[in-house]
Amino acid sequence: MAMLSGAQILIESLVREGAEAVFGYPGGVTLPIYDVLYSHPLRHVLVRHEQNAAFAAQGYARATGKAGVCMATSGPGATNLTTGLVDALMDSIPVVAVTGQVPQALIGRDAFQEADTFGISRSATKHNYLVKDISELSQTVHEAFHIAVSGRPGPVLVDITKDVLLSKADYSDEQAMEPLRGYRLAAEPDADAIERAVEFLWRAERPYIYAGGGVISSSASAELVRFSELLEAPLAHTVMGLGAMPTGHPNFISMLGMHGSYAANMGVTECDTLIGLGVRFDDRVTGRLDKFAPGAKVLHVDIDPAEINKNRRADLGLVGDAKPVLRALNERLAETRATLGRERRVERLAWMEHVRAMKRDHPYVYEESTEEIKPQALMRKLDQISGGEAIVTVDVGQHQMWAAQHLRFNHPRLWQSSSGLGSMGFGLPAAMGAKFACADKTVIAIVGDGGFMMSLPELGTIAANRLPVKIIVMNNNTLGMVRQWQQLFYGKRYSEVDVASFPDASLLAAAFGIAGGSVADPADLDDALAHAFDEPGPYLLNVQVTPEECVYPMVPAGGAVSEMILRPEPEAAEAVAGD
Amino acid sequence: MQQLISLLVENKPGALMRVAGVLTSRGYNIESLTVAKTIDPTLSIMTIVAEVGEDGRDLLIKQISRLVNVIKAVDLTDSRAVRRELVLIKIYVAEERRPALLTEAEIFRARVVDASPEAYTIEATGSPDKLNALIALLRSYGPIEMVRSGAMAMARAKQNKLPVPSYTEAALSEG
Numbered sequence: 105m106a107m108l109s110g111a112q113i114l115i116e117s118l119v120r121e122g123a124e125a126v127f128g129y130p131g132g133v134t135l136p137i138y139d140v141l142y143s144h145p146l147r148h149v150l151v152r153h154e155q156n157a158a159f160a161a162q163g164y165a166r167a168t169g170k171a172g173v174c175m176a177t178s179g180p181g182a183t184n185l186t187t188g189l190v191d192a193l194m195d196s197i198p199v200v201a202v203t204g205q206v207p208q209a210l211i212g213r214d215a216f217q218e219a220d221t222f223g224i225s226r227s228a229t230k231h232n233y234l235v236k237d238i239s240e241l242s243q244t245v246h247e248a249f250h251i252a253v254s255g256r257p258g259p260v261l262v263d264i265t266k267d268v269l270l271s272k273a274d275y276s277d278e279q280a281m282e283p284l285r286g287y288r289l290a291a292e293p294d295a296d297a298i299e300r301a302v303e304f305l306w307r308a309e310r311p312y313i314y315a316g317g318g319v320i321s322s323s324a325s326a327e328l329v330r331f332s333e334l335l336e337a338p339l340a341h342t343v344m345g346l347g348a349m350p351t352g353h354p355n356f357i358s359m360l361g362m363h364g365s366y367a368a369n370m371g372v373t374e375c376d377t378l379i380g381l382g383v384r385f386d387d388r389v390t391g392r393l394d395k396f397a398p399g400a401k402v403l404h405v406d407i408d409p410a411e412i413n414k415n416r417r418a419d420l421g422l423v424g425d426a427k428p429v430l431r432a433l434n435e436r437l438a439e440t441r442a443t444l445g446r447e448r449r450v451e452r453l454a455w456m457e458h459v460r461a462m463k464r465d466h467p468y469v470y471e472e473s474t475e476e477i478k479p480q481a482l483m484r485k486l487d488q489i490s491g492g493e494a495i496v497t498v499d500v501g502q503h504q505m506w507a508a509q510h511l512r513f514n515h516p517r518l519w520q521s522s523s524g525l526g527s528m529g530f531g532l533p534a535a536m537g538a539k540f541a542c543a544d545k546t547v548i549a550i551v552g553d554g555g556f557m558m559s560l561p562e563l564g565t566i567a568a569n570r571l572p573v574k575i576i577v578m579n580n581n582t583l584g585m586v587r588q589w590q591q592l593f594y595g596k597r598y599s600e601v602d603v604a605s606f607p608d609a610s611l612l613a614a615a616f617g618i619a620g621g622s623v624a625d626p627a628d629l630d631d632a633l634a635h636a637f638d639e640p641g642p643y644l645l646n647v648q649v650t651p652e653e654c655v656y657p658m659v660p661a662g663g664a665v666s667e668m669i670l671r672p673e674p675e676a677a678e679a680v681a682g683d
Numbered sequence: 684m685q686q687l688i689s690l691l692v693e694n695k696p697g698a699l700m701r702v703a704g705v706l707t708s709r710g711y712n713i714e715s716l717t718v719a720k721t722i723d724p725t726l727s728i729m730t731i732v733a734e735v736g737e738d739g740r741d742l743l744i745k746q747i748s749r750l751v752n753v754i755k756a757v758d759l760t761d762s763r764a765v766r767r768e769l770v771l772i773k774i775y776v777a778e779e780r781r782p783a784l785l786t787e788a789e790i791f792r793a794r795v796v797d798a799s800p801e802a803y804t805i806e807a808t809g810s811p812d813k814l815n816a817l818i819a820l821l822r823s824y825g826p827i828e829m830v831r832s833g834a835m836a837m838a839r840a841k842q843n844k845l846p847v848p849s850y851t852e853a854a855l856s857e858g
């Protein structure tokens with residue numbers, strides 16, 4: 105045992121729990137922590153705004169599955185983290201946030217930079233702590249990591265008073281940790297439930313797999329692919345699920361939901377058995393709930409019991425980690441394939457053919473142009489560059505949906521999207537976190553011109569660390585997704601969506617000391633992209649695209665997914681105005 | 684409709700805020716909430732009565748259960764749980780009506796716990812319905828002030844039992 109200060113115990117505990125990098129920003133009450141970091145090998149990345157520390161921590165977590173760590177000072181530092189934490193909560197991403205708090209003696213006295221971080225972060229986290237006793241610090245950090253990564257992952261915040269950081273206590277790496285009493289993880293699936301599920305599955309004539317973020321947190325991609333192959337069932341992903349099954353797999357249809365493909369949405373509408381795997385029946389997926397998979401029986405596998413029957417009643421709910429559940433199902437499916445599996449096989453194969461044909465006949469379409477760069481064409485070019493192997497982070501808006509539609513992902517954890525909260529400003533800092541996690545991978549941040557400006561200060565972090573992130577701004581001069589709704593549902597009354605005063609990208613990049621450029625002519629796009637990707641360091645590329653393009657298909661808010669708007673049809677669209 | 688929830692929770696800072704937060708962030712009104720330690724002082728039992736829609740009931744229990752500090756939460760709304768509440772009533776009643784008041788209070792097993800020239804303070808326990816009837820009765824005697832504890836409930840059925848150590852188990856572990 106050694107006598108360490110609270111700040112030292114914190115850093116040693118972070119290292120013990122496997123932290124490789126901390127994304128943070130210092131301040132008054134965290135001075136003791138930064139004094140330890142001054143001479144400690146643990147890597148600290150100085151971001152330019154605390155919100156981006158939380159997003160970068162997410163970028164790290166989404167790329168690795170390990171908890172990302174962010175740090176902020178009391179008061180404004182902690183409140184600045186909040187959006188990033190709620191974002192992680194909505195998308196079930198493991199993050200550990202450490203914040204400093206004013207000394208205990210001052211709490212409740214409106215001390216300088218005091219904020220009720222514990223109270224504010226209550227609804228922004230999976231769990232949170234206020235540490236007022238140094239003897240609890242090490243155990244608390246351990247619990248924070250355990251809670252963040254286990255079960256349904258999520259953000260955990262640890263708020264530590266300054267007096268705890270300054271006081272001293274014994275510390276040892278081998279200290280025994282106490283178990284958590286109220287926190288139980290889902291049990292392994294029981295054999296009876298698996299048996300019932302297998303019988304349920306083989307009764308299907310038109311099975312359809314709807315798989316999401318839970319399969320990625322579970323690292324169950326291989327099991328997912330095998331499941332779909334054994335059942336010979338088509339599969340659609342949510343935005344959060346992209347990459348769990350490789351895009352090129354013959355059973356993969358596409359993304360479903362509001363901007364999903366025709367085939368994916370008709371598939372879910374026509375199926376007789378819907379298998380939801382690590383999905384939460386989000387309204388952006390289901391549209392009008394009573395018209396979502398209206399004739400289907402539902403099997404729902406989720407690690408969180410609160411998800412079963414939340415939005416759609418499940419005929420069969422299996423609570424558990426997707427990986428062991430799928431393994432158990434696969435084992436029994438393989439054993440019963442030649443017997444039970446034969447009964448409806450003809451129908452199932454015809455169904456698979458039908459869904460594949462819909463996919464063939466209704467690809468994502470757009471009008472090509474030699475005058476303007478079409479946003480979809482830009483995504484296709486980026487897809488060629490990535491070849492399904494690059495890490496792609498996106499911001500929020502039209503570019504996010506086009507990227508989701510047109511880019512391929514050969515593996516899980518390549519695609520990062522703020523999906524549940526939809527926080528603009530996510531894409532760029534997430535790419536930083538991803539690049540710190542996976543130095544050997546190409547990392548592309550595809551962002552809108554609006555969201556890029558929200559994360560602008562991070563060009564400083566990228567420049568300071570020479571982080572070779574490729575930033576592609578899909579510039580349509582407007583807050584495109586909001587403009588799309590105004591265009592389609594508010595009679596083109598474009599209100600406060602014009603962000604055309606975009607800076608000159610090469611000057612902007614140069615001001616930060618990084619390379620950059622702009623392109624507007626489709627004939628120059630290949631060269632501009634080649635230049636950006638050949639550059640060994642970071643690159644900022646501003647791509648001027650068609651301004652008034654809309655994302656299709658589109659399910660109007662509250663509409664049935666089968667009633668997609670497939671292509672520009674303003675008259676038809678106006679009929680369903682309103683949100 | 685009113686939902687009756689009983690839960691066992693770790694007696695830790697913020698536990699009450701977390702449980703209450705699940706209800707308030709959904710806009711549910713909490714009718715009453717009682718909480719106190721169990722035999723094991725690191726655990727508390729909470730009883731909550733809240734106005735929750737029929738479809739929200741099951742989800743609410745699951746969302747409370749998944750809180751890290753919550754060991755178990757059960758819905759006692761439709762079960763034959765023992766449900767009791769305590770009320771303290773101060774009643775300003777004239778001298779001559781006091782004997783009649785005492786006789787009627789007796790029917791409800793209510794007791795006088797404080798007396799002064801102007802008022803009696805009466806204590807009663809019982810089901811919320813019984814207490815409502817008592818309150819209505821006492822009001823006919825004069826102006827009243829009252830404090831209610833909110834409901835406490837204990838499951839009768841085994842499946843709804845909270846996993847709290849019983850007295851014998853606690854005694855055994857001490858010895």
Ligand SMILES: Cc1cc2nc3c(=O)[nH]c(=O)nc-3n(C[C@H](O)[C@H](O)[C@H](O)COP(=O)(O)OP(=O)(O)OC[C@H]3O[C@@H](n4cnc5c(N)ncnc54)[C@H](O)[C@@H]3O)c2cc1C
Pocket residue numbers: 194195196255256257315316317318319321322341342343344345359360361362363364381382383384385386388389405406407408411424425426427500501504505522523524525526585
């Ligand atoms: C502009 C915009 C447009 C959008 N349009 C669409 C769209 O068209 N289509 C679309 O799909 N989405 C769309 N989204 C995203 C949408 O809002 C939701 O975030 C997304 O659909 C949720 O994905 P999911 O169901 O996979 O759940 P996630 O949010 O990924 O949740 C994961 C689920 O898996 C469970 N889970 C976690 N770990 C495990 C495990 N180990 N084992 C089993 N289960 C586990 C969790 O409990 C949870 O229920 C859009 C978002 C934005 C911002």
Ligand SMILES: Cc1ncc(C[n+]2csc(CCOP(=O)(O)OP(=O)(O)O)c2C)c(N)n1
Pocket residue numbers: 499500501502503504526527528529551552553554555556578580582583584585586
């Ligand atoms: C922080 C935040 N504020 C507002 C919104 C609402 N919103 C959703 S998409 C969008 C437009 C985004 O515009 P841009 O970044 O240019 O991307 P585009 O849609 O043009 O691809 C807005 C304002 C949001 N999602 N996040």
